[in-house]
Amino acid sequence: MFAKKYLFFCLFPTLIFAQEKILSADFDGDKINDKVYLDSKIGAVVYQLSSQKFKKVSSDQFEDSGEIFFYKAKNGFRVSLNQMRASNAYQFRFEKETGKMRLIGMERYEFGPANNDGSGESSVNLLTNTYIGEWNYWDNHKTELIKIPTIKKKMVLPKAYFDNLGNAFSTYINKDTSYYLAEKKRLYKE
Structure with missing residues (x-):
């Protein structure tokens, strides 16, 4: 029995870690700790606020997505x-007017395929509507990865x-x- 449990933990350590992780x-x-965690019983990420008597509020957007981590942010939390x-990362902050955790930012990164075409990262601040992208493309003529100049745009969601x-x-x-493809098209002539 011990060997089976040990093998399970060796094969799935991040799954176990993510399921037991509580922020x-x-x-x-209100100076009372609240919670964010993955509720494996319902297969969703949940938050519970003390000001709402720890009522469970769940989101189905995060299930079956690989490893899930929670981080304390300056004014809220990140998933x-x-x-x-x-x-992918989402940042939330408590909004007093609605009594809900509002999405205030998103980030993502990708490594792309083996040649890293389309690799890079981006973020959007939903409070200022500011988008920043740091992307790369593969140049077939030069056979090298080219960094696209930083893309800064307004993005309203x-x-x-x-x-x-x-x-x-x-x-x-x-x-x-679409921002990435427009910049790649502008810079790279096939």
Whole structure:
């Protein structure tokens, strides 16, 4: 029996770690610690605020996404989803007017395929509507990876909340990709 448990922990250490990970900090400003964690029973990330009597608020946006990590942020928390060659992160902050955790920023990075075409990272601050992209493309003529100059643009997305993210991330990725492709087309003549 010990050998089976040991083998299971060796094969799936991050899965076990992610399921038991709990972030505890004061997110709603009442000086009582709140919680963010992966609830393996319902297969979703959950937060519980002391000011709301620790009622469970869940989001189905984060399930089956690889490794999940939670981090304390300056004014809230971050949920980071790491996959093999990519990662997505969401940042939330308590909004007193609605009593909800509002999505205030998103980030992502990708390594791209073996030649790293399309590799890089980007972020959007949803409070200032500021997008910054640091991307690369593979130049077939020079046979080298070329860094695209930093892309800074305005990106306006609708307000989104932890329990109702809707298509916020897919909208961000679509706009991000269009910015990257436009810059690549401008710089690279096949």
